[in-house]
Amino acid sequence: MLKILRNKKTARKIWIGLGIIIIPAFTLWGFGGAFRSKEENEKLKKILGHNVSEIEFKESRSAVKTLAIMQLGDKFPEYEKYLNLDGQAWERAILLHEAKRRRINASDKEVVQSIQNYPFFQDRKGFNVKVYNEALRYIFRLQPRIFEEQTRQNLIMAKLYEAITKNIKVSDAEIRQEYAKRNQDLSVHYIAGYFADFAKKIKPNAKELAAFYEANKAMFKEPATKDKPVRIPELNEIKDKVSQALIKEESKKIAENKIKECLEKIKKVDFKQAAKECGLKTGQTGFFKSNEQIKDLGAGDIFWSSAKQLPEKNATATLTNEKGSYIIKLAEIKPIDEIKFAKDKNELGEKLLSEKKSTTFNNFTEELVKKSQ
Secondary structure, three states: OOHHHHOOOOOOOOOHHHHHHHHHHHHHHHHHHOOOOHHHHHHOOEEOOEEOOHHHHHHHHHHHHHHHHHHHHHHHHHHHHHOOHHHHHHHHHHHHHHHHHOOOOOOHHHHHHHHHHOHHHEEOOEEOHHHHHHHHHHHHOOOHHHHHHHHHHHHHHHHHHHHHHOOOOOOHHHHHHHHHHHHOOEEEEEEEEEHHHHHOOOOOOHHHHHHHHHHOHHHHOEOOOOOOOOEOOOHHHOHHHHHHHHHHHHHHHHHHHHHHHHHHHOOOOOHHHHHHHHOOEEEEOOOEOOOOEEOOOEEOHHHHHHHHOOOOOOOOEEEEOOOEEEEEEEEEEOOOOHHHHHHHHHHHHHHHHHHHHHHHHHHHHHHHHHHHO
């Protein structure tokens, strides 16, 4: 028990780095295990050859529950059923094992500072011992000694997070690129081969359905249930479903082949003439940002990114989404607002850096999990 904490009545200077790292770190690795299956959890009962005792697991599970309560507050009971606390507990144990291997520790002084700076243990004057004890008793339902040890482990994981991400950087070019993606408007000319247009003309006969069914039986496999094993229905049971799947695949092939044909014609005739000769639709979008929807085309991101990468105005790119296959070329692009960019640059840079670190640490954790399995 950290007796020094009991005697403190005011909080010391906030340890800024700690507040930034600990809770985001839980979001990273904690919810990474939120949807891990029971079978996958079973594989984690040994961590790189080290047997995890029942007590160790219970302590780890208690700690992730505490962090979930910190994040969710009074919403925790509502969301608890959606959180795989077991999966999170195994990942916590794995990370702590790695931190121990690297000889990462946290001092009593660091634990004290951390606890004092939690806002839910403070009143207007700072850290309040009475609030602290009552919160542990009635909200977290933990003894102080246990909560303090969990805090020490959180600090250790925060240090591990820092060790793994300390060399991550974001360049000015990356910031500008992301700012443009979020704020820059452009428009494109497009030729569209919509799957639905070709699907209307496809009328598969019985022989074609049978052949498609035989070649793609796995596509129609029904998962096992409590009462039934895995099975593949007979063709006569799912004829409509097979027909729809065949039409979908065939219409996609026709659209993609038409776009390839049109791409060759563009080398000899203009954009609209090539589309006309191939029986495809053409159009020009209005100005749109990458995060917007484009009428008749769908999500703008793939169109925006492809157009932005074109080396010159008359260059074309082909792409496909859930609606069809397309040829696009850039119609017009608006320059970014340099004054606004200069104003928002630092904030965006910090956000991108945080996201980049998150991805790096998440990948690191997944690798540790694979090794443990």
